[in-house]
Amino acid sequence: MTARTLAEKVWESHVVHREEGEPDLLYIDLHLVHEVTSPQAFDGLRLAGRPVRRPDLTQATEDHNIPTDLLGGLIEDPVSRIQVETLRANCSEFGVPLRSMAQDKQGVVHVIGPDLGLTQPGTTVVCGDSHTSTHGAFGALAFGIGTSEVEHVLATQTLPQRKPKTMAVTVQGALPSGVTAKDLILAVIAQIGTGGGQGHVIEYRGQAIEGLSMEGRMTVCNMSIEAGARAGLVAPDETTFEYLKGRPHAPQGAEWDRAVEAWRELRTDPDARFDREVVIDATALTPFVTWGTNPGQGAPLAAEIPDPSSFADPAERDAAERALAYMGLQGGTPLRAVAVDTVFIGSCTNGRLEDLRAAAEVLRGRHVADGVRALVVPGSMDVKAAAEAEGLDRVFTEAGAQWRNAGCSMCLGMNPDTLAPQERSASTSNRNFEGRQGRGGRTHLVSPAVAAATAVVGRLAAPADL
Amino acid sequence: MEPFTVHTGRAVPLRRSNVDTDQIIPSDYLKRVSRTGFADGLFREWRAAGDFVLDQPEYAGATVLLAGPDFGTGSSREHAVWALQDAGFRVVVSSRFADIFRNNALKGGLLPVVLGSDAVEGLMAAVETAPQTELTVDLQRCQVDCGGQNYRFELEESARQRLLQGLDDIALTLRYEEEILAFEASRPSWKPKTIPAIT
Numbered sequence: 001m002t003a004r005t006l007a008e009k010v011w012e013s014h015v016v017h018r019e020e021g022e023p024d025l026l027y028i029d030l031h032l033v034h035e036v037t038s039p040q041a042f043d044g045l046r047l048a049g050r051p052v053r054r055p056d057l058t059q060a061t062e063d064h065n066i067p068t069d070l071l072g073g074l075i076e077d078p079v080s081r082i083q084v085e086t087l088r089a090n091c092s093e094f095g096v097p098l099r100s101m102a103q104d105k106q107g108v109v110h111v112i113g114p115d116l117g118l119t120q121p122g123t124t125v126v127c128g129d130s131h132t133s134t135h136g137a138f139g140a141l142a143f144g145i146g147t148s149e150v151e152h153v154l155a156t157q158t159l160p161q162r163k164p165k166t167m168a169v170t171v172q173g174a175l176p177s178g179v180t181a182k183d184l185i186l187a188v189i190a191q192i193g194t195g196g197g198q199g200h201v202i203e204y205r206g207q208a209i210e211g212l213s214m215e216g217r218m219t220v221c222n223m224s225i226e227a228g229a230r231a232g233l234v235a236p237d238e239t240t241f242e243y244l245k246g247r248p249h250a251p252q253g254a255e256w257d258r259a260v261e262a263w264r265e266l267r268t269d270p271d272a273r274f275d276r277e278v279v280i281d282a283t284a285l286t287p288f289v290t291w292g293t294n295p296g297q298g299a300p301l302a303a304e305i306p307d308p309s310s311f312a313d314p315a316e317r318d319a320a321e322r323a324l325a326y327m328g329l330q331g332g333t334p335l336r337a338v339a340v341d342t343v344f345i346g347s348c349t350n351g352r353l354e355d356l357r358a359a360a361e362v363l364r365g366r367h368v369a370d371g372v373r374a375l376v377v378p379g380s381m382d383v384k385a386a387a388e389a390e391g392l393d394r395v396f397t398e399a400g401a402q403w404r405n406a407g408c409s410m411c412l413g414m415n416p417d418t419l420a421p422q423e424r425s426a427s428t429s430n431r432n433f434e435g436r437q438g439r440g441g442r443t444h445l446v447s448p449a450v451a452a453a454t455a456v457v458g459r460l461a462a463p464a465d466l
Numbered sequence: 467m468e469p470f471t472v473h474t475g476r477a478v479p480l481r482r483s484n485v486d487t488d489q490i491i492p493s494d495y496l497k498r499v500s501r502t503g504f505a506d507g508l509f510r511e512w513r514a515a516g517d518f519v520l521d522q523p524e525y526a527g528a529t530v531l532l533a534g535p536d537f538g539t540g541s542s543r544e545h546a547v548w549a550l551q552d553a554g555f556r557v558v559v560s561s562r563f564a565d566i567f568r569n570n571a572l573k574g575g576l577l578p579v580v581l582g583s584d585a586v587e588g589l590m591a592a593v594e595t596a597p598q599t600e601l602t603v604d605l606q607r608c609q610v611d612c613g614g615q616n617y618r619f620e621l622e623e624s625a626r627q628r629l630l631q632g633l634d635d636i637a638l639t640l641r642y643e644e645e646i647l648a649f650e651a652s653r654p655s656w657k658p659k660t661i662p663a664i665t
Contacts, residue, residue: 016649017642022624025642027649029657037543039499048636056661065497079497086499097663104665118658130542130566146544146570148635156639158646162622164565194484195536195562228539230565248664251656259656294484294539315483315534322482412541414493431540433488435511 003269005166006235007201010141010266014124016158023160029123029140031153032109033060033096035087036414037128041151042090054157055095059118060087062101063108067416068377068404072102080415094154105248107380107406110134110348114218115382117247121236121263126153131348131430133224136233137217138240139266141201143231164230165275167200168268171208173283178464180358181216182350182428182447184208184280185223186288186298192278194296197229200276203268204234208282214243215354222349223430226295235267287462289335290432290445292323297432299335301450301462307331326434327442328422335460338444342425343374343455344437345448346404347411350428351379353386355448360392362452362463363399369458374401375417377409401455413438426454467575469632473556474602475529477612478520479590485533486540487567491549493541504545505552520553524597530557532590535583538567547574557603559610561586572625573635579603579610585617605630 004012017025031054038060045052052058065080075081084101091098099106105116110131113119125135125142128150135142145159153159169188189196202224209217217234224232241260244250251259290298291305297320299306308320308331324331329338345351345359356378368374376396378384384406387393393403410417411429419425419441428451432443444460453461495507512518519525531550537560538546547570550558555576561583563571571578581589592612593599601612605626610617621629628635 017645021622023622025639025645027646027653029653030660036496040501040544043499043501050636056659059660077497083497083499097660116664118660120658123657128542128544130540144542144566146542146547146566146573148544148570148573152636152639155636156646157650158639158642160624160635160639194539195564198536198562198565225540225566228536228564249658249660255656258654262654262656294486296484318481319483412493414496431486431488433486433540435492436488439492439511 003272005268005272005274006139006203006266007141007166007233010122010124011163013122023162025158025160026124028126028153028157028159029057030113030118030125031058032113032125032127032132033058034063034109034129035083036064037147038090038150039083039086040147041154042094044151045154050155052094052096052154055097057157058096060091060096060098061106061109061112062087064408064412064414066101066407068407068409070405072405101407102405103381105380105382107382108348108351108408110222111351111379111383114138115380117244117250120244121240122266126159130225131222133229133232134218134222134348136221136224136231137214139233139236139263141231141233144225165200167197167202167229167276167278168274169202169204169278169280170206171204171280171282172206173208173281174211175208175282175285178462179285179287180447180449181212181219183285183288184282185220186290186295186445187285188280189223189227189296190298191280192227194226194294195228197224197227200229202229202232204232209234210237213354214239215352218352219349223295226430236263287447287450289450289460291327291329291335292320293326293432293434295430295432295445297323298445301335301460303335305329305331305333305335338460339458340426340444340454340460341372341423342419343372343451344410344425344427344429345375345451346377346379346409347429348379349430350448351377351383353383355428356383356387356392359448359452360395362449363401363456364395366399366456368400368455372455372458374455375404375410376401377404378406380406410437412436426451426460467632467634470575470577470605470629472602472604472606473529474600475556476527476598477530477532477589477593477601478525478528479593480519480531480533481590483534484536484539487538487543487546488540490546491543496543496545501548502552504549508549508553527554529554530559530601530603531555532586532593533558533560535561536564538564542566544570544574547571547576551576559586559589572629575629577603577605577629579619581610581617581619588615
């Protein structure tokens with residue numbers, strides 16, 4: 001048999017129907033649903049009189065619209081409330097299991113899949129959300145879809161898809177101390193660009209990737225979409241199996257052994273060819289932050305904001321000029337001189353227990369700078385409970401940060417947690433687009449450790465600066 | 467879906483790269499549960515800033531959007547496609563589209579046309595010089611014609627046929643019900659299940 005990449009193996013094992021000149025019809029093992037991209041899909045089912053084919057392979061959660069204050073009940077915005085109530089009604093009508101706000105095991109859709117053990121190696125995972133790529137950390141083929149495709153999966157549990165190209169991002173050497181998965185992926189995106197992965201599934205490999213925890217791998221895969229990739233994945237290994245074992249929906253007993261045996265086969269063959277290969281030197285990486293309005297506009301924290309005239313390509317120069325004007329920044333300013341108003345620690349990129357531990361380690365015994373608002377928002381109610389069991393909530397509140405319930409919060413400006421016009425944030429989320437965190441808000445993407453250090457200093461900073 | 471065969475209309479040049487879907491339709495519009503009514507949110511922030519090309523009177527009524535590279539990056543929101551359609555657009559031309567946006571556009575009947583950057587530049591220059599210029603986008607011949615400029619574009623045949631005939635994807639898939647059933651019967655028993663929900 002010809003040598004194949006991991007992505008090709010997962011793809012091939014899910015083809016239901018193949019026909020010359022047509023996209024492959026892929027079976028979907030797990031369909032995750034949230035309130036924003038599903039209402040019109042359920043409407044479509046009703047109009048056509050179609051049921052949800054496999055409610056038992058579907059999991060819904062409330063995350064984008066909900067408030068994260070600890071009151072945990074009322075959604076004041078009537079439009080948001082209607083959307084969440086619509087999801088509840090749809091799940092009830094169609095028999096889809098739902099995790100509701102502030103309830104046990106609810107959380108951000110890409111945090112609860114892994115939390116619950118639903119995200120497993122070698123599976124196909126889709127969700128009406130671009131950050132579905134997160135689940136690739138388990139060696140799953142996981143990609144975001146639009147609402148029409150959500151309806152298609154609800155109705156058929158399959159999806160016609162064109163086979164993507166494959167790309168290897170090999171991260172050689174070990175990450176230096178103080179450099180995290182977030183710094184790594186921001187540096188990758190800055191190198192290959194926001195369209196660099198377009199049409200490809202990225203497999204992350206190499207020593208630095210193998211050395212990452214599952215949380216770190218999820219951070220890396222999560223932002224594959226910011227490089228334009230269809231999906232990102234990492235071959236499963238002992239780290240993966242150890243993370244999964246004993247989780248609520250993970251296989252048990254003899255089933256577990258059979259599953260692990262199959263999962264061990266999920267590796268790219270030694271002589272398999274990728275359509276494109278990129279090599280990154282992990283040892284040269286340092287804490288990395290963004291200065292612009294797309295995730296590819298980033299630089300090492302130790303650097304200065306680039307002067308737009310330094311870009312040879314006129315389109316890039318124009319984009320940099322526009323970005324700096326929006327961000328209220330000047331080329332040539334050291335990034336460490338940029339003062340922030342708000343620090344947000346959370347999201348499907350960095351809202352897991354390890355992220356909260358990293359931030360708490362920096363904030364322990366320190367205090368958030370005067371005038372800075374700091375929000376710490378766990379990615380799920382399970383993460384929240386685990387953090388509280390370790391006393392992390394007290395570390396945050398004693399440092400002057402706000403401790404919240406689980407939700408998407410300030411990642412995307414759809415709930416009460418937003419930036420005001422011209423307010424500047426250091427955020428552990430994934431997008432620094434204009435207005436992403438609120439109209440006129442200015443976002444710098446950072447790691448949890450950099451976010452925490454920035455909260456203490458009041459300017460962009462790394463823990464080593466403290 | 468309404469079939470797409472040939473469309474003739476005027477075009478508006480949007481000289482920006484990396485137009486993300488948060489700019490096309492801001493997230494507060496995503497709270498709605500309907501599929502229509504998004505036109506007033508299209509590029510809301512850029513329109514509010516004033517002097518935005520879509521609001522210039524000479525481009526009023528344009529139905530073809532000419533955009534810089536990497537159009538539709540970011541969020542998977544299909545609302546971006548609905549907003550463009552609600553505002554009257556039938557075609558978007560760019561040298562590169564984000565994958566999810568492109569899929570959503572094809573599902574909804576908004577034609578994403580990929581042309582080389584020189585061709586996009588040529589079309590932009592033409593409509594900047596003479597905003598009344600009409601473009602014809604012919605999906606039967608896979609060609610864009612604009613005055614003396616004629617460009618071929620490619621689209622995978624299956625997607626082209628679906629658009630030309632306005633076919634319902636779900637009905638097409640359900641023709642393979644027996645194969646889906648056979649596949650389901652062969653799935654390993656340890657694959658994840660969400661029901662019963664575990665507390």
